[in-house]
Amino acid sequence: MTDSPPDLRGRRILLGVCGGIAAYKAADLSRRLIEAGADVQVVMTDNAARFVGAATFQALTGKPVRDSLWDAQAESHMGHIELARWADLILVAPASANTLARLAHGLADDLLATLVLASDRPLAVAPAMNRLMWNAPATQDNLATLRARGVRVLGPGAGFQACGETGEGRMREPSDLRDDVAGLLGPHGPLAGRHAVVTAGPTREPIDPVRFITNRSSGKQGYALARALAQLGARVSLISGPTQLAVPPGCVRIEVETAAQMCAAALDAAASAELFVGTAAVADYRVQDVATDKIKKTGTTMQLALVRNDDILVRVRAARPDLFMVGFAAETENLEAHARDKLARKQLNLIAANRVGPGRAFDVDDNQLSVYWAGGQRELASAPKDVLARELALLIAEHFVTGP
Ligand code: CTP
Numbered sequence: 593m594t595d596s597p598p599d600l601r602g603r604r605i606l607l608g609v610c611g612g613i614a615a616y617k618a619a620d621l622s623r624r625l626i627e628a629g630a631d632v633q634v635v636m637t638d639n640a641a642r643f644v645g646a647a648t649f650q651a652l653t654g655k656p657v658r659d660s661l662w663d664a665q666a667e668s669h670m671g672h673i674e675l676a677r678w679a680d681l682i683l684v685a686p687a688s689a690n691t692l693a694r695l696a697h698g699l700a701d702d703l704l705a706t707l708v709l710a711s712d713r714p715l716a717v718a719p720a721m722n723r724l725m726w727n728a729p730a731t732q733d734n735l736a737t738l739r740a741r742g743v744r745v746l747g748p749g750a751g752f753q754a755c756g757e758t759g760e761g762r763m764r765e766p767s768d769l770r771d772d773v774a775g776l777l778g779p780h781g782p783l784a785g786r787h788a789v790v791t792a793g794p795t796r797e798p799i800d801p802v803r804f805i806t807n808r809s810s811g812k813q814g815y816a817l818a819r820a821l822a823q824l825g826a827r828v829s830l831i832s833g834p835t836q837l838a839v840p841p842g843c844v845r846i847e848v849e850t851a852a853q854m855c856a857a858a859l860d861a862a863a864s865a866e867l868f869v870g871t872a873a874v875a876d877y878r879v880q881d882v883a884t885d886k887i888k889k890t891g892t893t894m895q896l897a898l899v900r901n902d903d904i905l906v907r908v909r910a911a912r913p914d915l916f917m918v919g920f921a922a923e924t925e926n927l928e929a930h931a932r933d934k935l936a937r938k939q940l941n942l943i944a945a946n947r948v949g950p951g952r953a954f955d956v957d958d959n960q961l962s963v964y965w966a967g968g969q970r971e972l973a974s975a976p977k978d979v980l981a982r983e984l985a986l987l988i989a990e991h992f993v994t995g996p
Contacts, residue, residue, distance in 0.1 A: 597627055601630075603629070609640040609684075610687055611639020611640050611642060612688050615686060618640075619649060623766075624769075633658065636704075661706060672703060672707055685763065692731060692734045693734050696737040714777075716745075716772070717745055719735075746772050782990075791869070792815055795873070795875045811832060811837050817871055819978070822841060828843040830843040831861060832846070851901040855902050866916065867915070869918040879898060880899045919944075928969075931945035965991065
């Protein structure tokens with residue numbers, strides 16, 4: 593399960609609700625699908641209406657529930673054949689033993705069964721029934737038939753059942769079904785199927801076994817951007833210095849500490865990437881001779897010799913001249929001049945620049961960005977980092993898709 597809803601914006605889900613006590617969970621499921629951005633049309637069977645009211649679904653989805661083939665008003669608005677084609681996915685949850693049998697045998701004796709028969713869209717069912725009904729040979733045969741036709745059977749889970757028994761047959765939890773739906777529909781958006789690498793967070797340069805040099809970067813902007821790129825369909829490798837943040841959905845995290853480790857991981861991931869975004873606050877220098885033992889205090893002053901770290905963006909560009917690359921610039925003054933200098937020097941396609949200083953950008957939730965590219969610029973106004981990340985991800989996708 594993911595820690596936040598997947599992105600189902602623009603996806604159309606026809607949710608078939610059958611009779612059974614789990615019908616009440618279908619209300620929660622429809623709410624979770626809507627929260628994830630999906631457009632949900634509920635179709636109820638007659639038996640479902642005995643367990644939960646159509647008004648509940650109507651209030652949650654903002655759409656009248658469809659429950660009859662013979663509703664002249666609803667049919668004139670969107671006929672059942674049109675409705676069958678409207679959906680990106682038909683999900684029957686809960687799917688009763690009776691409806692599974694009707695679907696397996698191709699009956700068209702109510703609206704839901706007719707829609708399934710009239711649709712060429714992917715069909716998923718989430719069975720919910722008593723454990724004996726689930727294990728009945730007839731039910732298992734029907735499921736085998738449905739599976740053989742490519743129908744996805746989600747669950748059921750095992751556990752306590754409303755009838756007082758314990759066993760297999762519980763409907764999968766609504767949040768799990770929502771995530772299943774996202775998985776079945778697959779990534780979509782302008783970056784669907786593209787591999788993006790994002791570096792994020794600070795690096796730590798050791799001085800001795802207990803001390804290190806680091807900076808104030810929290811990683812929030814980089815993580816928000818990684819999440820936003822994943823929401824646009826990208827498969828994201830997130831190369832991260834030490835942070836307190838959870839891995840965003842759709843991202844695989846590669847944890848590093850030093851700039852040298854981040855550089856090696858970046859070169860490795862970039863080999864198969866199409867998009868590279870450097871948000872990390874990489875230490876420009878590392879300690880020349882890291883002490884193997886804890887350094888003892890001696891004089892009133894001490895000196896550390898530092899050596900330059902490689903610039904990760906420069907190294908990646910040298911290895912991949914064709915890669916679409918985005919950098920960040922944190923500046924206290926002359927924002928545009930410094931940012932454009934880095935854009936050219938690091939041979940980037942885009943650079944996102946922000947002013948830093950006390951109370952600005954590092955470790956705060958709001959930020960603002962000026963984005964520059966050869967021959968253009970765009971201002972992204974002050975906003976929470978996740979909103980800004982979404983806007984920047986869209987801008988990156990726009991430039992990536994249309995080319996430099
Ligand atoms: N960067 C990098 N590797 C480094 C240093 C920086 O990949 N060793 C990347 C950062 O992730 C960011 C961009 O380069 O995308 C700009 O980083 P910044 O530290 O602001 O710029 P510098 O190149 O270090 O320039 P200066 O020190 O002059 O500000």
